[in-house]
Amino acid sequence: MNIIIVGGGKEVHFLTRSFISKGYNVTIINNKKEHCEKLARMHEKASIVYGDGTKPYVLEDAGAAYSNIVIALTPKDPDNLVICQLSEKIFKIRKTFAVVNDPKNIDVFNRLGVGTVISTSDIISSLIEQKISVDEITNLIPIEEGKVAIMEVEINKDHDILGKQLVNSNLPKEAIVGCIIRNGNAVIPRGDTVILNKDKLIILSLPKVQSDVLTAIRGRID
Amino acid sequence: MKKNKDEYIIIVGCGRLGANLASLLSKARKSIVVIDNDRDAFNRLSDEFSGFTIEADATEEAALLEAKIERADVVVATTNDDNTNIMIAQIAKSIYNVDKVVARLFEPSRQKVYEELDIETICPTELSAIAFRNIILEGQGEG
Structure with missing residues (x-):
């Protein structure tokens, strides 16, 4: 090419x-x-x-x-x-x-x-409007002029989602964890996958729920 | 609504060409709005100019809306940047359906592409070259 x-x-x-x-x-x-x-x-x-x-x-x-x-x-x-x-x-x-x-x-x-x-x-500006604290997202790729976005979020020990199974997390319906980078390996998660410290979640979501996604992960609201 | 054709004219770029054209058209009793992003440029307008001026960047849609582009009969793009002229001309033609759109292009190689898009272009380089040729070849039985 x-x-x-x-x-x-x-x-x-x-x-x-x-x-x-x-x-x-x-x-x-x-x-x-x-x-x-x-x-x-x-x-x-x-x-x-x-x-x-x-x-x-x-x-x-x-x-x-x-x-x-x-x-x-x-x-x-x-x-x-x-x-x-x-x-x-x-x-x-x-x-x-x-x-x-x-x-x-x-x-x-x-x-x-x-x-x-x-x-x-x-x-x-759309990130700021949604009050997303950018430092938790290590990567963000908009697709189709921002109609949908892929973001990469690294989990740390303060996060609410830590130790939970994906099925029990509060992630909104309009978001899906497509992949987890764990110790440098890619893991395709299922509902029973437990989120561990230092996991990198690759999340596909609609822009309007991006801040809800982060709230579900962090368990707190800024 | 429109009484006459070519009544309302927007000129983008108030350089020597834009200012001169604005004054000429103003003398011909047309309604003119001149847009330039440098306020000092409006000093080039002659005393005969009786239209309006807007200080703004015409590649921003807000500036064109302020100039009421949807009601314009003619849009002329005469900034010193070819690509800016091309962009403004296309916005006028394709998005606001302005009847007559003319752009100045210094670089002749792009001219053909934009004439296909129904935008009239004027290339000073070519016009001068033709004028020079005519003077030089005059009286040689060619021309």
Whole structure:
């Protein structure tokens, strides 16, 4: 699979590392020369293209015609829109991802044909709105623009759920523990599985019950 | 509701082009709203300009709603950033169904894609090149 990433922040670095470890071919487009040189040193297996990713010929240089996925991660919303649109219209790339800063642009981008739109500020603000204390969630992945989320919660000895069987926990109906990471191993839980200290619960839930999930785990309300 | 076509015009970007255009259209008795995210930019508007100004970032929907984009007959995007112009033009065309949408694009390579989306584009680079060519080739029996 060939993936093009446009941008240059930390996300690009981590995404590239993770994609390459999965065996994908990654091409990064960046418009700063020094940054390109740095990226090239850090990621030997990735191709780096120096140029403005919102120009068709730069995308062409990056092999857009043979790519399956484009991810637009620049700090400017209009740039991300244009990158995704050019990729789709000129190079027929069906899977396009854009990050937006203004959450209202999620809807705008969707209506203008961008495949998947992610708004980091939206994710963070919705977490705050739900009064979730973020330090207990070690990882949170929104799916389908946040309609459902996977979160990872590490259990400690103060938690109410400790020592309980899953069936006896107060987890809301709209949430399910899909997997438990125990001593580095993945365990698929059943109703009779007992939650132990240092367990990492991988929980799939609707956003509206996220705070209820945490309340059920902690047994207290902030 | 609308009495005349092309009566209500929103101009995004009050640079030299935007300000000049605003003044010309204002003189032609059109209703004009100019949006720019830099208040000082409005100093470029001439004394003949009789429309309204809004200080805001037009890529935020709230700014376009404040300018009453749903009632606009024409939207012109003349900021100094091509992609911003493209985005505003598409919002005007696809989401608010504005009749006539014109965007300035400095970079000719993107022009074709956006003309397919029914957005008129003006490329100063190309216009200048054509004007230069005409001057140079004039009197050589070509042109």
